[in-house]
Amino acid sequence: MVKMPVTIKEIAREAEVSTATVSMILNNKDKSISEATRNRVLEIARNRNYVPNTMARSLVTKQTRTIGLIMPDIVNPFFPEIARGAEDRASLSRYSIIYCNTDDNLSRENTYIDILTEKMVDGIIFTHSADRQGGAEGFKRCRVPIILIDRDYDLPNVIGKVLVDNTKASYTGVNYLLDQGYRKIAYIAGSIHTRTAMDRLEGYKKALADRNLVYGEEYVKIGEYKSQWGSEAAKAFLDEKIDFDAIFCGNDLIAIGAVKALKEAGYRVPEDVGVMGFDDIYMAGVVEPALTTVKQPNYEMGYRAAELLINAIEKTDSPEKIEEIKTVILDTELTVRQSTKKGAAQ
Amino acid sequence: MVKMPVTIKEIAREAEVSTATVSMILNNKDKSISEATRNRVLEIARNRNYVPNTMARSLVTKQTRTIGLIMPDIVNPFFPEIARGAEDRASLSRYSIIYCNTDDNLSRENTYIDILTEKMVDGIIFTHSADRQGGAEGFKRCRVPIILIDRDYDLPNVIGKVLVDNTKASYTGVNYLLDQGYRKIAYIAGSIHTRTAMDRLEGYKKALADRNLVYGEEYVKIGEYKSQWGSEAAKAFLDEKIDFDAIFCGNDLIAIGAVKALKEAGYRVPEDVGVMGFDDIYMAGVVEPALTTVKQPNYEMGYRAAELLINAIEKTDSPEKIEEIKTVILDTELTVRQSTKKGAAQ
DNA sequence: ATGAAAGCGCTAACAT
DNA sequence: ATGTTAGCGCTTTCAT
Numbered sequence: 209m210v211k212m213p214v215t216i217k218e219i220a221r222e223a224e225v226s227t228a229t230v231s232m233i234l235n236n237k238d239k240s241i242s243e244a245t246r247n248r249v250l251e252i253a254r255n256r257n258y259v260p261n262t263m264a265r266s267l268v269t270k271q272t273r274t275i276g277l278i279m280p281d282i283v284n285p286f287f288p289e290i291a292r293g294a295e296d297r298a299s300l301s302r303y304s305i306i307y308c309n310t311d312d313n314l315s316r317e318n319t320y321i322d323i324l325t326e327k328m329v330d331g332i333i334f335t336h337s338a339d340r341q342g343g344a345e346g347f348k349r350c351r352v353p354i355i356l357i358d359r360d361y362d363l364p365n366v367i368g369k370v371l372v373d374n375t376k377a378s379y380t381g382v383n384y385l386l387d388q389g390y391r392k393i394a395y396i397a398g399s400i401h402t403r404t405a406m407d408r409l410e411g412y413k414k415a416l417a418d419r420n421l422v423y424g425e426e427y428v429k430i431g432e433y434k435s436q437w438g439s440e441a442a443k444a445f446l447d448e449k450i451d452f453d454a455i456f457c458g459n460d461l462i463a464i465g466a467v468k469a470l471k472e473a474g475y476r477v478p479e480d481v482g483v484m485g486f487d488d489i490y491m492a493g494v495v496e497p498a499l500t501t502v503k504q505p506n507y508e509m510g511y512r513a514a515e516l517l518i519n520a521i522e523k524t525d526s527p528e529k530i531e532e533i534k535t536v537i538l539d540t541e542l543t544v545r546q547s548t549k550k551g552a553a554q
Numbered sequence: 555m556v557k558m559p560v561t562i563k564e565i566a567r568e569a570e571v572s573t574a575t576v577s578m579i580l581n582n583k584d585k586s587i588s589e590a591t592r593n594r595v596l597e598i599a600r601n602r603n604y605v606p607n608t609m610a611r612s613l614v615t616k617q618t619r620t621i622g623l624i625m626p627d628i629v630n631p632f633f634p635e636i637a638r639g640a641e642d643r644a645s646l647s648r649y650s651i652i653y654c655n656t657d658d659n660l661s662r663e664n665t666y667i668d669i670l671t672e673k674m675v676d677g678i679i680f681t682h683s684a685d686r687q688g689g690a691e692g693f694k695r696c697r698v699p700i701i702l703i704d705r706d707y708d709l710p711n712v713i714g715k716v717l718v719d720n721t722k723a724s725y726t727g728v729n730y731l732l733d734q735g736y737r738k739i740a741y742i743a744g745s746i747h748t749r750t751a752m753d754r755l756e757g758y759k760k761a762l763a764d765r766n767l768v769y770g771e772e773y774v775k776i777g778e779y780k781s782q783w784g785s786e787a788a789k790a791f792l793d794e795k796i797d798f799d800a801i802f803c804g805n806d807l808i809a810i811g812a813v814k815a816l817k818e819a820g821y822r823v824p825e826d827v828g829v830m831g832f833d834d835i836y837m838a839g840v841v842e843p844a845l846t847t848v849k850q851p852n853y854e855m856g857y858r859a860a861e862l863l864i865n866a867i868e869k870t871d872s873p874e875k876i877e878e879i880k881t882v883i884l885d886t887e888l889t890v891r892q893s894t895k896k897g898a899a900q
Numbered sequence: 901a902t903g904a905a906a907g908c909g910c911t912a913a914c915a916t
Numbered sequence: 917a918t919g920t921t922a923g924c925g926c927t928t929t930c931a932t
Contacts, residue, residue, distance in 0.1 A: 213697065215925055226903045231927060240901055257695045262672050263612045264925035267908045272609070274652070274673070283638050288628045295628075295655055304652045304669060306620070309641055323650060326608050327620070349603045351559065561909055572919045577911060586917055610909035613924045904931075915920070 214256045222256075223249045234260065266328065275517060276324035276352075277307045278317060279335035286487065286506060287335065290357060293510025294333055301518050303330070318346030325350050331517040333357060333510070353520055355513045360403065368516040368534040370509050374404050377540035378411030381484050381502040382456055384542055386419060390454035390482045393421075396441040396466060398433035398458035405458060408486065412456055426450055433458060438465025446473055454482035463499055503543045512536050560602045568602075569595045580606065612674065621863060622670035622698075623653045624663060625681035632833065632852060633681065636703060639856025640679055647864050649676070664692030671696050677863040679703060679856070699866055701859045706749065714862040714880040716855050720750050723886035724757030727830050727848040728802055730888055732765060736800035736828045739767075742787040742812060744779035744804035751804060754832065758802055772796055779804060784811025792819055800828035806847055813842050849889045858882050 216230040223230065225245055232238045233249045252258075266272045275298055279287045295305050306329060308320040324332055331352050336359035353367040360371060385393055395412050399405060409428070416422065429444065431437035438457060442465070445452055457463035463485030467477050475481050478500075485501040516534055562576040569576065571591055578584045579595045598604075612618045621644055625633045641651050652675060654666040670678055677698050682705035699713040706717060731739055741758050745751060755774070762768065775790065777783035784803060788811070791798055803809035809831030813823050821827050823844045831847040862880055 213925095217925075227926080228904080228928075229902060232902095235927085237927095242901065245901085259668075259671055259695050259697065261613070261674065261925050263609050263618070263674055264908085265927075266609045267607070267613055267910090267925085268927045270908085281638070282628065282634045282641075285631065285634075288631075288634050291653070292627070292629050292655060295653065299654075302669070304654070304673060306650050307637070307641065307653050308645075308650075309638060322605075323648070325605055327650060328607065328609055349605050351605065559909095563909075573910080574912080574920080575918055578918095581911085583911095588917065591918085607909050610924085611911075613909085613926090614911045616924085902932085904929105906927105906929090908926090910924090911922105913920105913922090916918085 213261070214253075214258045215261070216258075219249060219252050219256065219258060222252050225249065234258075270328075271521075272328045272330055273302060274304045274306060274327065274329045275514065276320070276327075276329040276332040277305050277335070278310060278320055278324075278332060279308070280312045281309050282307065289506035290335055290510035290513075293507040293512075294514040295510075297511045297514035298518070301522075303514070303518060314346070321346050321350050325352055328352075330521045331355065333513045333517060334363075353517065355517045357509050357513050358404070366533060367520050368513070368536070370513045370516065370536045370538065372504055372509070372540055373537050374407035374540075375411040375414065377502050377504070378408040378456065378486065379415045380411075380540070380542065381486065382412050382415035384500070384544075385454045385456065385482050385484055386415065386421075388478075388482060391421065392423065392427075392452040393454045393456055393482075394427045394445055394450060394452040395429070396438060396455055396457045396462050397428065397430045398437070398462060400430045408458060427452065431462075433461055435461045435465030435468070438462035438467075439469040440465075442466040442469035443473070446470075452481070454484070456484050457486060459487045460485035460499065460501055463501070467499065500542065500544045502540050504540050505538050508538055512538065559607070560599075560604045561607070562604075565595060565598050565602065565604060568598050571595065580604075616674075617867075618674045618676055619648060620650045620652060620673065620675045621860065622666070622673075622675040622678040623651050623681070624656060624666050624670075624678060625654070626658045627655050628653065635852035636681055636856035636859075639853035639858075640860040641856075643857045643860035644864070647868075649860070649864060660692070667692050667696050671698055674698075676867045677701065679859045679863060680709075699863065701863045703855050703859050704750070712879060713866050714859070714882070716859045716862065716882045716884065718850055718855070718886055719883050720753035720886075721757040721760065723848050723850070724754040724802065724832065725761045726757075726886070726888060727832065728758050728761035730846070730890075731800045731802065731828050731830055732761065732767075734824075734828060737767065738769065738773075738798040739800045739802055739828075740773045740791055740796060740798040741775070742784055742801055742803045742808050743774065743776045744783070744808060746776045754804060773798065777808075779807055781807045781811030781814070784808035784813075785815040786811075788812040788815035789819070792816075798827070800830070802830050803832060805833045806831035806845070809845055809847070810842050813844060846888065846890045848886050850886055851884050854884055858884065 216227050220227045220230045229241060229245065230249055233241060233246055234253065238246055277291060277294055282288060282291060291307060298305050306324065310316040310320065329352055332354045334354050335357040347364045350365055352365065354363065354365045355368040355370065356366055357370050358372065360369060382393060397405060397409055427450065429441040431441055438461065442455065455466050457466055463483050467483050470477055470481050477483055483499060485499050487504050516536065562573050566573045566576045575587060575591065576595055579587060579592055580599065584592055623637060623640055628634060628637060637653060644651050652670065656662040656666065675698055678700045680700050681703040693710045696711055698711065700709065700711045701714040701716065702712055703716050704718065706715060728739060743751060743755060773796065775787040777787060784807065788801065801812050803812055809829050813829050816823055816827050823829055829845060831845050833850050862882065
């Protein structure tokens with residue numbers, strides 16, 4: 209297993225040419241090299257199982273063909289899709305991805321940014337972390353371009369963003385419920401501390417306002433992104449005898465909990481009460497087929513982020529004027545799993 | 555953003571010492587360097603935001619502190635836990651992880667092995683792919699140590715394995731059902747083409763045999779790892795009037811489907827029929843609280859794999875005698891989510 | 901059409 | 917206690 213690596217030097221000697229020639233041939237920059245030597249060199253390289261040393265190459269070219277992917281936690285089903293999208297786009301252009309879990313921890317984020325710049329990655333895709341308060345101390349030593357996903361911070365080195373229009377998304381979702389015949393739509397929010405959550409709430413309010421539907425603040429409950437909370441909140445609505453016929457939820461976990469509570473209380477979903485989730489966690493469909501959700505295009509977000517980054521890296525032609533931050537805003541999509549029409553037969 | 559990187563050369567000049575001195579100080583190999591110069595150099599490095607160039611370092615040291623992680627698909631909830639475990643262990647020792655999705659595709663696997671050896675990763679963690687028939691062509695150019703997870707191939711460069719005792723796992727699972735009072739345990743298997751699946755079936759048979767329980771082959775159904783199949787198979791058991799009071803399933807998706815079919819047919823789970831899953835996909839507990847499962851310790855597998863690899867990499871002291879392949883066999887654990895006692899009250 | 905040579909930024913003997 | 921020097925394996929002008 210401890211095979212001594214073959215270098216271009218050895219190949220050059222064996223082929224009786226210079227290392228420059230070998231290098232050019234191996235990199236397809238052999239415009240002016242005879243077919244004869246070309247084939248000879250290629251043949252030898254193949255026979256000797258030549259593997260280029262990318263360290264040496266990168267040292268010269270200042271490119272590693274590696275991208276860093278920083279995210280809170282790959283075990284959270286939100287992220288694998290993003291990671292996969294990024295990887296698929298990256299590997300198309302023969303970039304590799306170094307992945308880093310931060311657990312939403314600022315100091316781990318900073319550590320990773322350091323490590324990635326030391327590793328000389330060509331760029332970083334930064335997926336949202338709840339904590340980060342815009343603090344830029346961790347970026348002092350960072351020298352690589354950054355693409356933001358999902359959250360819009362003001363950070364140094366950011367050259368692009370891939371975002372979702374959350375207001376529009378929940379607006380669309382609530383409108384779907386209205387179109388299905390529901391008229392009294394309650395809202396169970398998760399944490400409301402993030403921009404994302406507030407935008408969603410705003411979309412909900414806007415959809416109602418557009419149809420001149422107004423009802424009090426008792427229709428909105430704020431808690432956390434857990435199914436437990438969904439159950440509690442739904443029960444609370446029932447206990448308080450709020451007159452609602454649908455619930456829009458801050459995310460799918462909440463929705464799953466809400467559906468459970470409603471069913472336990474004897475309601476049929478969606479015939480009696482429509483419930484809609486958001487985000488589409490993995491398996492939401494398996495868990496609760498009655499659930500229609502607003503799906504965030506995670507895979508595409510990862511894909512587009514990698515694309516933005518690679519374009520920026522390779523567009524060395526436009527020198528310094530990468531001043532404008534490219535922003536991609538993706539649409540969410542409605543995943544209708546089962547008719548959610550009010551009063552529909554089972 | 556286009557900051558000119560600071561090199562040790564510049565720091566050396568500014569501090570009026572040699573690059574060797576700077577290098578030693580920066581690498582804590584400064585046993586014999588005066589506090590004065592030491593502090594001066596460190597100070598300058600900090601002020602100038604010095605970032606070491608790991609390419610240059612690796613070129614000399616032949617170490618990249620990077621590990622490759624090859625797996626079928628990070629979106630499959632089986633893998634994020636492995637990835638996370640590996641990353642956690644790796645980052646403890648300041649190793650980074652390059653991750654690669656193969657979609658169980660042999661040629662993608664080979665491509666990645668090539669890319670990773672070119673990137674000079676210090677080792678590769680290879681998580682199981684369904685396809686690979688032991689073909690070793692893709693490893694011709696590979697020069698790095700490999701740790702296998704979950705599947706036991708005969709591959710070149712393999713220096714370690716982290717496996718699960720599937721026979722024992724299903725043996726334990728079935729015994730649990732028996733201990734709970736069930737006596738007629740059917741088995742719904744997924745694909746049976748893998749060693750893993752066969753081992754699980756064997757454990758099931760062994761558990762029954764140990765208690766002198768014998769019943770015909772009609773108690774075993776073989777299909778695929780999908781909830782759809784779980785439903786179909788469970789219905790088939792009912793239609794065929796098989797006398798069973800519990801079902802052991804090849805994985806959780808199957809179990810979820812089976813529970814669904816049983817409930818639709820009017821059975822109470824687990825009071826009338828006990829159902830047990832395997833593998834514990836993400837959210838299995840949310841989906842079906844009645845489900846008790848045999849959980850594969852994915853996180854730990856990833857963690858241990860990284861550990862094995864790092865130990866091997868850094869144990870340069872034992873030179874060539876790394877002939878023995880280190881094998882770690884982990885136990886699965888029973889995740890009892892809710893009493894599964896036969897006939898228990900709701 | 902090909903070769904010579906100068907680095908890329910760093911580490912590691914070996915000197916002093 | 918610190919400096920000198922020779923590479924690591926490759927790319928890239930600039931010659932020829």
